[in-house]
Amino acid sequence: MSASPTTATFPRQARYLAWRSVIRTARQPIIIVPPLVFPLFLLAINASGLGAATDIPGFPTTSYLAFALAFPFMQGAIFSTNTAGTNVSQDIGSGFFNRLSLTPMSGPSLLVGQLTGVLLIGTLQAVAFLAAGLAAGVHIAAGPLGVLVLFALSLLIAAAFGAIGLFAGLRTGSSEAVQGLFPLMFILLFLSSATMPRNLIAHEWYRTVATINPVSYLIEGLRSLIITGWDPEALALGFGTAAAIFAVALAGATLAMRDRMVRT
Amino acid sequence: MLVRAPALLLPPIVFPLFFYMAFAGGLSAVGGLPGFDYYNYDAFQFVFVLLQSAAFGGVFIGFSIGADFDSGFTRRLFLSAGDRSAVLAGFGLAGLVRSVFVWVVVFAIALATGMKIGGNGVDLAGLVALALVVNLAAFLFAVGMMTRLRTLQAAPAMQLPLFMILMTAPIYVPRDLLQGWIATVSQVNPFTAILESGRSLMAGGPFHVLLAFACAAGLAALLSVFAFRGLRKAEAAG
Numbered sequence: 001m002s003a004s005p006t007t008a009t010f011p012r013q014a015r016y017l018a019w020r021s022v023i024r025t026a027r028q029p030i031i032i033v034p035p036l037v038f039p040l041f042l043l044a045i046n047a048s049g050l051g052a053a054t055d056i057p058g059f060p061t062t063s064y065l066a067f068a069l070a071f072p073f074m075q076g077a078i079f080s081t082n083t084a085g086t087n088v089s090q091d092i093g094s095g096f097f098n099r100l101s102l103t104p105m106s107g108p109s110l111l112v113g114q115l116t117g118v119l120l121i122g123t124l125q126a127v128a129f130l131a132a133g134l135a136a137g138v139h140i141a142a143g144p145l146g147v148l149v150l151f152a153l154s155l156l157i158a159a160a161f162g163a164i165g166l167f168a169g170l171r172t173g174s175s176e177a178v179q180g181l182f183p184l185m186f187i188l189l190f191l192s193s194a195t196m197p198r199n200l201i202a203h204e205w206y207r208t209v210a211t212i213n214p215v216s217y218l219i220e221g222l223r224s225l226i227i228t229g230w231d232p233e234a235l236a237l238g239f240g241t242a243a244a245i246f247a248v249a250l251a252g253a254t255l256a257m258r259d260r261m262v263r264t
Numbered sequence: 265m266l267v268r269a270p271a272l273l274l275p276p277i278v279f280p281l282f283f284y285m286a287f288a289g290g291l292s293a294v295g296g297l298p299g300f301d302y303y304n305y306d307a308f309q310f311v312f313v314l315l316q317s318a319a320f321g322g323v324f325i326g327f328s329i330g331a332d333f334d335s336g337f338t339r340r341l342f343l344s345a346g347d348r349s350a351v352l353a354g355f356g357l358a359g360l361v362r363s364v365f366v367w368v369v370v371f372a373i374a375l376a377t378g379m380k381i382g383g384n385g386v387d388l389a390g391l392v393a394l395a396l397v398v399n400l401a402a403f404l405f406a407v408g409m410m411t412r413l414r415t416l417q418a419a420p421a422m423q424l425p426l427f428m429i430l431m432t433a434p435i436y437v438p439r440d441l442l443q444g445w446i447a448t449v450s451q452v453n454p455f456t457a458i459l460e461s462g463r464s465l466m467a468g469g470p471f472h473v474l475l476a477f478a479c480a481a482g483l484a485a486l487l488s489v490f491a492f493r494g495l496r497k498a499e500a501a502g
Contacts, residue, residue, distance in 0.1 A: 042431075044445070044446075045431050045432065045446060046436075047444070048442065048443055048444035048445055048446035048447070049434070049435055049436045049437065049442060049446050050291070050294070050436050050437070051442075051443035051444060052294070052297055052299075052437050052441040052442075052443060053291075053293075053294055053297070053436075055297055055298060056293050056294070056296070056297060183278075183279070187282050187286075190282070190283075190286035190290070191285070191286060191290070194290075195286075195290050195291060196290055196291055196293060196294075200293045201289075201290060201292070201293065202292040202293045202295075202296075203288075203289045203290075203292050205289070206285070206289035206290055206292075210290070
């Protein structure tokens with residue numbers, strides 16, 4: 001005999017909320033289309049506009065498109081922050097969260113459920129960006145297994161940034177506040193090694209900022225699979241940084257949710 | 265309003281500064297490419313950031329117009345004003361003051377961080393004049409859009425076309441070094457002439473300045489028709 005929703009276990013609760021998150025995401029093209037279109041548009045501009053940069057001595061590849069292909073994956077992850085944060089703050093604003101808090105629904109299952117929609121968009125993005133790159137002639141240096149690792153890392157990054165969005169949404173309960181994070185995230189993306197390898201950044205202050213910016217390691221992990229092949233150090237740093245961001249953001253989101261449950 | 269809420273000034277200052285840092289700082293190695301014949305990469309990017317902030321400064325004031333339409337304030341102003349274009353001119357003046365303030369801050373920071381100026385005072389005055397015309401054209405575009413759509417929710421409809429025009433100009437390298445589709449698009453993009461002329465003024469070797477002013481002023485003239493027709497539509501809508 002299956003458990004009723006009110007007595008459901010954690011996996012079942014998470015599944016209910018995950019399904020709701022997926023359906024909610026799929027019904028809103030405005031959430032799906034911009035994270036797919038804008039990164040591809042910027043990729044097209046950067047790959048064409050900065051194609052000559054591959055002539056810089058020491059540039060790691062002859063194709064700027066291949067070099068820049070990691071950029072849309074990161075940009076897409078930044079959209080995850082907005083999606084997750086906006087969804088949860090809308091749930092708070094609409095009273096859905098209050099109603100849920102009256103049920104035996106566990107907090108972690110709510111977080112897992114909310115992140116599922118983010119991972120759905122992350123998967124669509126990864127497929128679209130990779131397909132666009134391959135169609136434009138990019139060769140994945142790490143081969144077919146590398147593609148799977150690329151997907152795994154990009155989904156972990158999307159989950160990490162989605163967790164940041166959950167934290168912001170739960171903490172503030174305001175979708176405007178979550179939207180305000182978007183430019184900050186964009187600044188982090190641009191002040192990284194996204195457009196130029198760190199060793200080729202001529203300004204020392206910028207190289208320092210890019211070195212302490214965790215986004216550099218996420219991008220370099222993704223990029224290593226595309227242009228280098230198997231680079232254990234880049235991958236360890238990429239996965240380690242993404243996992244650390246995910247853990248910290250999720251812990252923050254859990255605490256923020258506990259506070260919000262108290263308030264409601 | 266800006267005096268009472270200085271926080272409103274923050275985004276228009278922060279974004280040009282950020283773009284300047286990201287492009288001039290992160291991509292400075294591009295300045296050493298064979299065939300890159302501009303004297304200084306910081307200055308090369310500064311001109312883009314200046315003209316970009318001029319364009320977005322004009323469009324951002326459209327957000328204020330949209331917000332005031334949403335709250336009903338603009339409609340009340342229209343009822344009280346004898347000449348309603350004066351209401352919009354007031355918004356334009358506010359946008360201009362804000363843009364000039366932003367340029368002064370960005371210029372000071374660029375100079376403090378080592379940007380070199382190749383041109384003389386007249387060249388720089390020409391560059392600022394070009395930015396002013398771009399600001400006016402972008403403002404008229406924003407007015408035309410907002411008086412038709414009359415809501416802040418139409419903001420992306422203003423930003424997206426502007427973003428496309430700006431980003432398909434030779435931003436990172438001179439046109440000779442562009443590759444692929446963007447090399448073709450930049451040839452027919454009117455913002456290319458404005459940007460290249462602005463860079464030539466910065467370098468002290470004015471080039472196609474009349475063409476650039478003709479492009480910017482021509483756009484402004486066309487967009488003023490667009491704006492005034494929009495105003496008539498807003499008046500008719502009540």
